[in-house]
Amino acid sequence: MRRSVIGSAKALSNCSCQNHWNVRLLRPLASSPSRFLSSTSVLDSPPPPPSSMPPVSLDNINPKVLKCEYAVRGEIVTLAQALQEELKSKPGSHPFDEILYCNIGNPQSLGQQPITFFREVLALCDHPSILDRSETQGLFSADAIERAWQILDQIPGRATGAYSHSQGIKGLRDTIAAGIEARDGFPADPNDIFLTDGASPAVHMMMQLLIRSEKDGILCPIPQYPLYSASIALHGGALVPYYLDEATGWGLEVSELKKQLADAKSKGITPRALVVINPGNPTGQVLAEDNQRGIVEFCKQEGLVLLADEVYQENVYVPEKKFHSFKKVARSMGYGAKDISLVSYQSVSKGYYGECGKRGGYMEVTGFGPEIREQIYKVASVNLCSNISGQILASLVMSPPKVGDESYESYSAEKDGILSSLARRAKMCAYTFGISDVQLTLEDAFNNLEGVTCNKAEGAMYLFPCIRLPEKAIKAAEAAKTAPDNFYCRRLLNATGIVFVPGSGFGQLPGTWHFRCTILPQEDKIPAVVSRLTEFHKSFMDEFRD
């Protein structure tokens, strides 16, 4: 596949072409004050006659909101929800009996069980008055009870229903910092940690801080997780794309970063930050340490903040790769906080825990002056604090049971079971999409899909296969006024109940088409998914083959 650079950052964020992610055409803004408001003084004249038109319309809302797109819960998912309602009210109304959500990394919605120890501690912290009761000993493990006491003792007044410090409970930040130190081998400061309701608000916070206008650019991988494009759009900045190289397993080349940076600057964009997602979403690659060093060096030299999305740090499935935090890489290069501004995002939603609904997460913020930290704290304080259960859970995932603890064995068994199953599923799914170096272990083998190629999922929870769509299908999509990958995903959903996200939502090289699917369906369900998909794909290609 040949790489070609498609337009400038500005073009990317303003154009309405369907080749990258969907950018909604902006309606013209009324240049005069709202037509629903009288322009004469309300004191001097009678009020205008009540209008039957609502005061808020697409013509007069914030254009940044209109521009924002979030495909992971976009049109296809809305259609899936409608189909699900129909299946409920009219069973048998579709050629499938359930919707299979492969659109989003939401493991527990597909049957993954939570880690028992974590849930024990959460339940005890929610209802501490049972901690002293004898029945509790029989219901909960001893180390969960002990951990709940430890956590409660870190909370002023043991009040889990109180607002905490706006960065999160200090004792929990101590635990998280210790977990980071143990992971990286370099010091971590609890005052650098901001606990948030999942990682998303933390991403918004930094975008809000850095973006002043549409002239401020954020370098983002293409394909990217659309939180980034959505957040940049909402904050009115310019997304400066850099392309991951599909041919080399979604490689991240510093030469590409340099090229796109220069291009953006030549167009008057001030680059402020670089987003790196490692392991990759939607692309699943795990960066090599040497590659990370190059990225750190680039950010340092160019004065860019490095925004490191490290929420999949526990999701690495290949023995030859290992997760290294960017902070560890920077520190091991001898770069301290004074040398590079670095933000690392972590979440309780991913890893082997998959606790999406708990909305726990944090960012570790290093390399900013105290006056900037104060500004971040101020913005955090406007929402007072993140939810305490999510805070507690964030401390637990960074400090799980240790050898010798009562829960250690069952905890390890649960964790290993989930991670090894995820690794198997990554392989099974990848095989379906035409990976050549993977042996499928399923007995009922099936054919690879015509025209589909896919890179290995080294980590994270997704595959992002490339699909070569026939011209006829592309024309049919045009006639249906939608992007070809969207057309494919919609047909797939209507035929099988399987929910994939079109590549347009993540960005892709023009003329190429992809979709993202999670590897999260339970193993015993995968054969059925694969056969439904295979059957659909065959009939789709039969219909549209050139």
Next chain:
Amino acid sequence: MRRSVIGSAKALSNCSCQNHWNVRLLRPLASSPSRFLSSTSVLDSPPPPPSSMPPVSLDNINPKVLKCEYAVRGEIVTLAQALQEELKSKPGSHPFDEILYCNIGNPQSLGQQPITFFREVLALCDHPSILDRSETQGLFSADAIERAWQILDQIPGRATGAYSHSQGIKGLRDTIAAGIEARDGFPADPNDIFLTDGASPAVHMMMQLLIRSEKDGILCPIPQYPLYSASIALHGGALVPYYLDEATGWGLEVSELKKQLADAKSKGITPRALVVINPGNPTGQVLAEDNQRGIVEFCKQEGLVLLADEVYQENVYVPEKKFHSFKKVARSMGYGAKDISLVSYQSVSKGYYGECGKRGGYMEVTGFGPEIREQIYKVASVNLCSNISGQILASLVMSPPKVGDESYESYSAEKDGILSSLARRAKMCAYTFGISDVQLTLEDAFNNLEGVTCNKAEGAMYLFPCIRLPEKAIKAAEAAKTAPDNFYCRRLLNATGIVFVPGSGFGQLPGTWHFRCTILPQEDKIPAVVSRLTEFHKSFMDEFRD
């Protein structure tokens, strides 16, 4: 006290005078690209020498962030946290042995206990695998177990760790809608409800939707809860102030709304929405129904979205006043969704439950077209969903135990105990600040504070007394480069450990000074607080009396 109108909305949001809330002086923005970035192509020339300056400074962050202020966790609170650390590391280093946080409505931080039934249900939903165990019957009430089952059955796969629908779990929204119907006597639609992490993100969402530029105005009460000024600043809009009338118990006059609206329009501002906080924060008044009808009529005629902050709906302490939701008032006037755009905010943080740390809340959004609802949904979906425990708790506060349920009696006793204690505390505190029509029940009566007057707290959790500061104190504040009310609060904190928030943070008529204090210290602590405050105030006045 004479009312005088202080400047335009624009002046209010841009000027640096200390008379209203503190607006930080904006540093000039660099007009050229960041000095840390090379302007030559990085492909053609060697990278610039690494700079020892960080790439992010106060000179180059988003000026909207700089402008935003949130006094409730501002300078005074930061000082309080530092003092608390000092007390811990050096006991006896200050003339008090604890910090008393009266800055924020955070009841459980001051000893209020959570409602048992709510916490039972939360714990069971966190760890559902104990639901079937026999020990659980002994530890939890039967109706809590039953409710947990009901809730789990409303969650697909009973997965409390999964992302939910971005508006919140449908079954919980059904419960909340039923609770609203029972409260108001008018229908409520679960599809109108957006569950959020506390009410704050819901406020931001609407500001983000409505504000296009600094020419879009949001009418806000002065004094106001600073979430509103902060959110308007962060989204780059204009705060259009309307003044509550302290002389009539913080009355909200429609004539004042009209006057400020006309004034804003004459300055080229397009008013988009009206914020009303009822019961009032920081002012504690409860609006009369007739007053609410006038406000609804005004919004309808002017095409303004009515943003109704109704988070204190359970906190009404005087028998002659009752809470009426704006939706109920509008519907009882015969106005349906087509007639008025209305957003009602509710939170689990307030009421008798006070579950601030759980970050549960919702907004009910009526009177917007489906295309606008779609935009709100899209913005909500970027953050995926609010935390599930907070969602569950929001359903519980809108559907608590009923007569006949096992927990009903203990639940009622807990609820009544908290609410009647809050009512007593509102009286006790108000007396301290010079209210004439309240009899203090404490035996050790004390003198009212010189120069301090205060309105009754009919509802909410705060008093907002007016303090006439001597000229000498005002001069001393000037010399210390701070606002006089801030000067007073800082001295108070340093002398007594009591944390009040200066009125500047909420807005006040120029030349008047106030502070906000919560009524939340436990009853047995109040006499000590009062005597520390009284002693401080006396010595302050002795020092500065003209």
